[in-house]
Amino acid sequence: MSEFDYSLLIFSATTAPSPLVVKISSSVIVRLPQQVTKLEASVEPSNRPVTYKWTYKNDGPVTPIIENINTSDLLISNLRPGNYSFRLDVTDNIGNQQTKTILLIAIGEPIEARVVNHREIVFWPSNDVILDGTPSIIEQQTHIYWTLISTDNKQDADKINILTPNSLKTRITNLRFGQYKFLLTLVTNDKQYKSNVEVLVIVYSQNGQPPKVSIHLETNNVNILNNLIILNATTTTADYGIAKWQWIKSPLSPAIGYFINNSNLSPIAYITNLIEGQYIFILQVYDDRQQMSEMNITVNVHGIPDEEDLIEIIFLSKPYLYQQTLDNLLAQIRVFLIDLLPNIDIIMIYLHKLMTSNYHGEV
Structure with missing residues (x-):
């Protein structure tokens, strides 16, 4: 019986680690x-x-x-x-x-002057206010200056106390009735960069009245074609200043119609996308003491004038149609009608989800 030598080879099944x-x-x-x-x-x-x-x-x-x-x-x-x-x-x-x-x-730029409030309100007999510039972005060793730049009363500037004029947060004392403008100025240590911001301080007396609201309708003969209402309340007055404007379309008005460019928050409101009917708008005016006054105005939106002389084409646009496709279709309709009636006056109207094209002219 012969003898044999056996060798046993064992291979590792582990793989090389993935690279970093x-x-x-x-x-x-x-x-x-x-x-x-x-x-x-x-x-x-x-x-x-x-x-x-x-x-x-x-x-x-x-x-x-x-x-x-x-x-x-x-x-x-x-x-x-x-x-x-x-x-x-x-x-x-x-x-x-x-x-x-x-x-x-x-x-x-590396620095920027910022304040918590750009407008501070004080009610007499209080005569002081805190001006807070701590949101400012500054470098180390930035120079800080608070200064009074204007006032609308006859008070001497040197009698107005800025207690810590070289700190981001300061207190102003010895104020009187009127308006004051203060300036926060930041300057880098090497004077290469400078930034400033103004703060308006208003000191009111205690016997002021709520706002007196006044509204003027700037647009006459509003109808489906002249589809814009302009309401102007800039003649409104307020003893405590005006802090907020709020125009509201009454629920009694037609559902269609919207304010343009957030003008419902400004003294002049612009409303379009109107339909025939009676609209009621409510203006609420808040003063700096959070007193509120309101006033209503009613505007009638009429139908289409000279309706008997109109050719009206109404069609529904499909959701999958692009605006360019619709514009091309309207252009073709325009060319067709001008060929048919050379003196025609064409006006396009878009209402609801219906696209309505009205063509004004003698038929």
């Missing part, structure tokens, strides 16, 4: 002012332990402040307009390493 992939934008554009800018990175496989190291390459116009340099998200502040390069080194737990360079492009 770092995902990050090669360039980022930031519009100043910004309190903090963030550069974000991620890796694949996402479950692999890695270490991060961010480094600023010292190539920008100033040295920014960087935080979280050993995390995936780098926080950057104190930027000026210009280009900044950052290097990111990522190493995983099996020794793979990836290096990325990110270009950050900063545009705009």
